[in-house]
Amino acid sequence: MTQHNIYDKLETLGIELPQAGSPAAAYVMSAQSGNTVYVSGHIAKKDGKPWVGKLGATMTTDEGKQAARAIAIDLLATLHAHTGDLNRVKRIVKLMSLVNSTLDYTEQHLVTNGASEFLVEVFGDAGKHARSAFGVAQIPTGACVEIELIAEVA
Template identity: 75%
Template sequence: MSIYDTLAELNITLPPVAVPAAAYVPFVQTGNLVFLSGHIAKKDGKPWVGQLGKNTTTEEGKAAARAIAIDLMGTLHAAVGDLNRVTRIVKLMSLVNSTGDFTEQHLVTNGASELIGQVFGTKGAHARSAFGVAQIPMGACVEIEMIVEVA
């Protein structure tokens, strides 16, 4: 089954690439690896603002991470032209805007990891890091970057 068939079954429409908010590019390809810059969580087209452990729940953070995964796939599609070229999702790195005593960054990041696995199957099994940070640009609750291998 095509990646696009899976996305359609999940009712997911890929967004266009977001315009970078600073001095960087949305992706860089070197050889067979594509590095996607960090994408912040958005809700209704605006930064999904919040801090886990203060005013955002783990489930809300997980939904934000899932939304980022959709944005990342949109950027990846723009980078490589066809998501069926993906041979492996290599790694996700997740930054979770959280209080010092919040310890569920890994559960928040599952929102992205689980969707990537659903869409890409065994090619979506990836290495991952999830960090708690004091702040993310524009007050967003989560930011995720991704490294992908393509044919």
């Protein structure tokens, strides 16, 4: 892997990483144990504000998928801030996705694909990960999706 491979890939995709966010409560944005980095849950944002909505009521699956992709970009910004270099990421190990949805909505996995597909686009095989996707009654600030990430770094 070349030194700037991940950043070149992001540029090719037209992605500029935003400034990493800061915690909204009593926690840190990322923590490392050994070679494993745990990135706290990030909520979906649109135009810098919480992307509010409920899948199955006020949002479509495609909109949710776009929200999940936006979260993946924010997760990479936090991972970049933590590691100093995304090329240190050996693999994305796991995602956990919470989808603010109605009781009868059953496409949480398709919403989460927005993040999963983006991570594979950026990291290739190293972006393939285990994951869980849950429907929940509510997410802080009314956000439509929240995703956390676990990565292995060199």
